Amino acid sequence: MKTTFVLFAALALATSAWAVDIGKPAPDFSATDINGKTIKLADYKGKIVVLESYNSDCPFCHNHYASGAMQELQRDLAAKNVVWLLVDSVSTRNFSYRTPEQARKEVADLKIAATAWIDDHPGELGHLYGMKTTPHAFVIAADGTLVYEGAMDDRPQPFGDPRTAKNYVRAAVDELLAGKPVTVSQTKPYGCGVHYAN
């Protein structure tokens, strides 16, 4: 039994990517947003939180925003008191990196309606949650439990209208608000690889 544990520990270490478990408390974090504000998961206790790994240069992300579908979802959920955090883990060495000014401009240009944009250029938050792609979505229930992890929707395409797809984040939040269990709790995320610093 003990040896089995050692084995899994080794595997867990080797595949650092699968870092979080559905049904378990989502790991707390403390991060800084593009306005220099400290963002802690614990601060949003009692609210549903959506994390979205973000890089608008990635055609998959770009399509969600260029079509306006993502902002629409963000506004819909904000009206339901849901917190939406963009997690930008792009390394400063990558040309998709945004300085805080560029990021603030992008929020205005794209009319992004998220609660905050976390500047995670060291990749700590991304690695903590095992964010693999942009976009890669996480839904955390009001009690802090991770209830969904995976793709934004069932349409892994960098073009076309995302509104025609089944949006897993919207479905998970609606089910949470209706007090129902989340039907689809895990999917394979699609998109571009996160351009981490290491």
Next chain:
Amino acid sequence: MRHLAAIIVLLLTLAVGPVRAAHTEAKLLLSAAATVPGDVVLAGVQLKMEPGWHTYWKNPGDSGQATEIKWQLPPGVTAGEVQWPLPEKLPPADVTTYGYEDEVVLIVPLKLAANLPAGALNLVAKVSWLECKESCVPGSATVQATLLVGTETKASANAALFESWKAKLPQDINHFSLQAWWETAKGDQRPLNLGSPASGTDKNFKYDAVEFFPNTNDDYEVSANTEVLSAFSAELHLRKNVKKLSGDWPKEISGVLVVEQNKTRSGYEIKLPISDKAPAGGSVSAQPQPVQAGGTPAPLPQSLGRMLLFAFIGGIILNIMPCVLPVIALKILGFVSEAKSEPRRVRKLGLIYALGVLLSFLALAAGVIGVKAAGHHAGWGMQFGSPIFVVCLTTLVMLVALNLFGLFEVTLGGRALDTAGELAAKHGAAGAFFNGVLATILATPCTAPFLGAALGFAFAQNASVIVLIFLTVGLGLASPYILLSWNPAWLKFLPKPGAWMEKFKIAMGFPMLATVMWLFNVAASSYGRNVLWLGIFLVVVAFAAWIFGEFFQRGRQRKGVALAFVLILLASGYAFTLEKGLDWRAPIIETNAAGALKASGAGIDWQPWSPEAVAAARAAGRPVLVDFTASWCVTCNAIVKPALENNSVLAKLKVLNAVALLADYTRTPPAITEEIAKYGVAGVPLVLVYPKNPDLPPLVLPQPSPLQLPSGYSRTVLDALNRASQP
């Protein structure tokens, strides 16, 4: 009008010529320029990427998107499935993808209807892909080509290109007779094994790399990380981690097995049912094998014959390993005293010795089977991990030494024996049997060349194979004596029995005493400084042995008092030293895995071994040297340890920034037993060198031969470290 024509020509050129997206150029190629109705023509979508850019395989991996081909074909032409050449595994490790760099030709067979009218066919495909370097760009192009259908077949100029890309397609045969099985799930993750039972063919060489690229599936993800447990061609074994996203655990796995040898990679399409249990009888398992309870033995791999040969040779070599040498002295003495006996009696004693060896090996085999049945891993020499066993053996070997010194006699009838000749005559049979048992017990902390492989093989098999291999090792160990017993003429060079034998017997007590010292040192690793109590116990036992010999066996009066005194001495000695002083059944558990070995190491900064330590060092891109050793392992301490604690090895480790990990098997912790079993050896010594490149499997160093000098083994270690430092 002329302008219009020019525009049309320009448009045609654009349509027919290569279409360039940002960084990838797409073309449609055909294997034939002309063909006949009913034929199959190969179409190839050629993607040429700029340096650093890549497009994706059918399973893009953690990110990315597979290239898509949408055909617009004239009636009578049907496109088959895309055939994907073997992709590359692309970094980074935490977002691993499968794709192509520089160039790829995706091959699609086009089937022409038999009633297709003659003429030129325009074949059009819309190709869309995702190209990535430091960022990703979606690309798409409409490509087309013309095929003449008529009465003759003519290869196109690209026929050779097709041949070279066809050679890169995975082959559709399960060349390695792989099987797939699960380990126990933990939450939504579960290790998946892919392994082939040892086939024992002559193709048993080690691949430079082994990989598995899974097909894509929405219900589960297969980790990019591959743990290679065996890269030998005859018994491939690798392990992947599977994460379940929805539904039940998959019952089937499909993908491409990739093997690499001399920079040449080959792929094999596999599609396997996944069983819930490891296959029985194969040496492929990393898990304990349940012993088959009275059932039919599992089909044996063909290599059993070779392993039996190895077992026999290993058994013979054991005779010259330092462990068994003291017993050999006893045997020589036996032969000397028997030399003039009648041949029948000599043969009988030779056979009784062999019986002692074989029965002891049978007992060892039973022990191994029992340990395995209890769900644990068994290892050669594992009984030395028990401090109680070590204490008993130390006491026994000391008694043998004292017996050789003549302090007391071992008799069956309770009568003292006076001459050496009588000694041999009276307790010849029991002595021969005891020698056989002692030879076996003392042999276990040594592994010999060939023996490691045979035992490692045996430990993964069912009960009958374990018994067979163990008995064969025993036969090998006993064989020189059986041979000598049958040909006493070969013993002519030995001097005649006489008074010298008594002196020789005493002289032979000293190697035994040396063995006691070695065992004492083994006990020290379990009891620490308290081992002094064992020393005191040994003195009490020696004193009791002398009283027994002098006043009971050779005494003339009050023998009963002498015997009572001996018993009281032993009982009180046991109670005060072993029980009270040493608390011998509750040894001190050393918390520092490197233990005493680290303190005695001159230069190497040994860190305790653990799978996590290996993983952490590899993740940091450092080569790793692992020494699996034990204080009771003679080969480890006589050859491997001085070979590693050598200035050139030390310097090399520093230059390579390598991590040195010490796995202390002295008390046979299950984690180490399990790890050792993965490399197909039965026990220590085992030296592994993990290359700097974390995707490469560890190099398993050969076990040193008994006559090898440490300096020679140092060179083996240095070679391995040099290989490991290559990226």
